Amino acid sequence: xxPQNQLIAFTLDERRFAISLDSxxxxxxxxxxxxxxxxxxxxxxxxxxxxxIFQVLNVRKMCGVPERDIVGYCCRCGYDLTxxxxxxxxxxxxxxxxxxxxx
Numbered sequence: 001x002x003p004q005n006q007l008i009a010f011t012l013d014e015r016r017f018a019i020s021l022d023s024x025x026x027x028x029x030x031x032x033x034x035x036x037x038x039x040x041x042x043x044x045x046x047x048x049x050x051x052x053i054f055q056v057l058n059v060r061k062m063c064g065v066p067e068r069d070i071v072g073y074c075c076r077c078g079y080d081l082t083x084x085x086x087x088x089x090x091x092x093x094x095x096x097x098x099x100x101x102x103x
Contacts, residue, residue, distance in 0.1 A: 012065045025054075029092070 033045035079091035
């Protein structure tokens, strides 16, 4: 019997995508990303996970899905900040910029 290919699926703007689980090392909470100059347009930067360096990819750009406005969401972890008046993301602890500050 041939083993079935396991997939990890995700949705971007109502379009469903999947990649082979064999291609995924692990899924981790968001970390601070270091900018990589002259990287391909879909490479956001790099992160350090337990002493190993990994590229951070913009899946939207890789899949040809238009960027979306992320106002109202934490730029570190993606948490929905609707109604948050504390000034801090409750999910990751990052200070939340005011409307006139860049994320």
